[in-house]
Amino acid sequence: MTTTTAGTKRPDPGKAKGKASGKDVQGTGRLAAILLSPTLIVLALVVGYPIIKALHDSLYQQGQGLDANGFVVKGDKFVGLKNYTAIFSGDNGTAFWNAFWNTSFFTVTTVIIETILGVTMAMVMHKAFKGRGFVRASILIPWAIPTAVSALLWKWIFQSDGVANAVIGTKVLWTTEGFHAKLAVIIADTWKTAPLIGLLVLAGLQTIPSEVYEAAKVDGASAAQTFWRITLPLIKPVLLIAVLFRLLDVLRMFDLPYVLIGDHKDSVETLSILAFNEAGSLRFGPAAAYATILFVYVALVAYAFVKLLGADVIGQMRSGSKAAPAKKKEAPVRVRQEVAA
Amino acid sequence: MTAATAPRGGTGRRPVVRRVLPYVGIAIVALYCLAPFYWMCVSAFRRPEDQFSNAALPTNWSIKNFSAVFKPDVGFGRSLLNSLVVAGVTTILTLLVGTLTAYALARLDFKFKNAVLGLTIATSMFPGISLIIPLLKLFTNIGWINTYQAMILPSLSFILPLAVWNLTVFFRQLPFELEQAAMIDGCTRGQAFRKIIIPLAAPGVFTTAIIAFIAAWNEFIIALSMVNKKEMQTATVAVSKFTGAYGFDQPFGTQMAAGVIVTVPLVVAVLILQRRIIAGLTAGGVK
Numbered sequence: 001m002t003t004t005t006a007g008t009k010r011p012d013p014g015k016a017k018g019k020a021s022g023k024d025v026q027g028t029g030r031l032a033a034i035l036l037s038p039t040l041i042v043l044a045l046v047v048g049y050p051i052i053k054a055l056h057d058s059l060y061q062q063g064q065g066l067d068a069n070g071f072v073v074k075g076d077k078f079v080g081l082k083n084y085t086a087i088f089s090g091d092n093g094t095a096f097w098n099a100f101w102n103t104s105f106f107t108v109t110t111v112i113i114e115t116i117l118g119v120t121m122a123m124v125m126h127k128a129f130k131g132r133g134f135v136r137a138s139i140l141i142p143w144a145i146p147t148a149v150s151a152l153l154w155k156w157i158f159q160s161d162g163v164a165n166a167v168i169g170t171k172v173l174w175t176t177e178g179f180h181a182k183l184a185v186i187i188a189d190t191w192k193t194a195p196l197i198g199l200l201v202l203a204g205l206q207t208i209p210s211e212v213y214e215a216a217k218v219d220g221a222s223a224a225q226t227f228w229r230i231t232l233p234l235i236k237p238v239l240l241i242a243v244l245f246r247l248l249d250v251l252r253m254f255d256l257p258y259v260l261i262g263d264h265k266d267s268v269e270t271l272s273i274l275a276f277n278e279a280g281s282l283r284f285g286p287a288a289a290y291a292t293i294l295f296v297y298v299a300l301v302a303y304a305f306v307k308l309l310g311a312d313v314i315g316q317m318r319s320g321s322k323a324a325p326a327k328k329k330e331a332p333v334r335v336r337q338e339v340a341a
Numbered sequence: 342m343t344a345a346t347a348p349r350g351g352t353g354r355r356p357v358v359r360r361v362l363p364y365v366g367i368a369i370v371a372l373y374c375l376a377p378f379y380w381m382c383v384s385a386f387r388r389p390e391d392q393f394s395n396a397a398l399p400t401n402w403s404i405k406n407f408s409a410v411f412k413p414d415v416g417f418g419r420s421l422l423n424s425l426v427v428a429g430v431t432t433i434l435t436l437l438v439g440t441l442t443a444y445a446l447a448r449l450d451f452k453f454k455n456a457v458l459g460l461t462i463a464t465s466m467f468p469g470i471s472l473i474i475p476l477l478k479l480f481t482n483i484g485w486i487n488t489y490q491a492m493i494l495p496s497l498s499f500i501l502p503l504a505v506w507n508l509t510v511f512f513r514q515l516p517f518e519l520e521q522a523a524m525i526d527g528c529t530r531g532q533a534f535r536k537i538i539i540p541l542a543a544p545g546v547f548t549t550a551i552i553a554f555i556a557a558w559n560e561f562i563i564a565l566s567m568v569n570k571k572e573m574q575t576a577t578v579a580v581s582k583f584t585g586a587y588g589f590d591q592p593f594g595t596q597m598a599a600g601v602i603v604t605v606p607l608v609v610a611v612l613i614l615q616r617r618i619i620a621g622l623t624a625g626g627v628k
Contacts, residue, residue: 252468
């Protein structure tokens, strides 16, 4: 397999039946352009256009308004940064900062809990040889359940006379406003996504050769040392990518609090819900401003994460032509085989 | 959860405990994942009158909740059909477009390759609501609200990058020298592609199709925003908006039954294809 990936690049230029090599590269470029263009066009339409449009819309006031004489004015009016300044002041400001802190709070807490739980699960699964298939199947079930359905399921579990209160012997009204509502969202989110992190980390664990552990054992490393000095550094690349994806996913969280706790609930209102409600009441200008702020926030977090922790998102996706060490190429194949075994 | 670390302690002198602990750990993990799902299924099969019972098994099994889901005025059948259309078309479009791109990314060497890869990955990270708001305005203006295309096109924004990523990783691993061997044996390039590459690539494409379908089927915020007519709701939105078929505040029994109906096809697919799906999911993170 190693030779395959390395080898595919080489014969490529010579493919088109011995034409002059310069022309051939051109041909490859044109073929690539043809093959890539559908995806790029689709993404430009459904991602590029909306982002630019949101930026544009956020500078305008939409729809109908009354002019000085009380006549209805239709159409967009340029208002500059008014939509943005409106967000940060008065009642809007309170709502915005509340949603901002909720979003950030959920992001920090769920990502930390899910990472710890996911790594633990992966270690457990890695240790067991029998029953691995069963547990792997069960770990996919939370992932496969639609978030909206899982939110309903947890709403049912968290009913005042529901099973959660019965099991832990409390009488908490989980789905009403308050800190417990946040807790309910965190629990439900953790249930759904910690297993997925576990799955990704497990795949990372399986690429670590057992010799490394044997060597550590011979050198008398304790369990804790082995974990912090060997396991964690070796699964770091996988873990960082899993965490990055979780981070970006939870920053745009919508379905779970919306269905589990409800609309217009201060304790769990996220930026997505806030923007959604603005758009729902046809205030597209402010809604676009919220959307743009959320977009910038997500982009900043992603950028900071990649810069600070060095998550190499596309690193290993790069072509083999950059003389990537053979070992790096070997690893994925082994994962695939073990996963398939 | 101690099971995770305990067996690692290489010096442990309790072989029985060491052998048992991993299974205890496995049992805990499985319980964690399955218990809430189990509760949904059990609640769905209770009689509406003992909906609030907390017994582990229903004392009286009943399918009343399921028949409530399919009452004609609920229109849940139509919602399932809508979900099927939206998720199905999204998956097909994604594969048509994404396979070409992934093939180019995996096979060809060209300028801007990393830029294209980076761009594709970056687009999948954009918050959905930031895309939905401008599109909602656009679709309102051109009268696309309450149409399938208004749900399908925005769904492509996150499913297409996912598919391209998965497929690229899969295609990377294909033994392309087989294609050359076939050409040496007298196949044309087209024949070699058709007879060698397509059959080999099929499993990867199929896995990606399943993952894309599940992602599209589970989509919520787009379907919620783009549709305000009941007949056009997808199943996930419909379930969340159920109003009492039986006279409770919120018809949890009916909702659990509907949840089971929405989820069970996915769970069956996941159980049958778990190895492939795991390979596909981990392809994104571990390459």
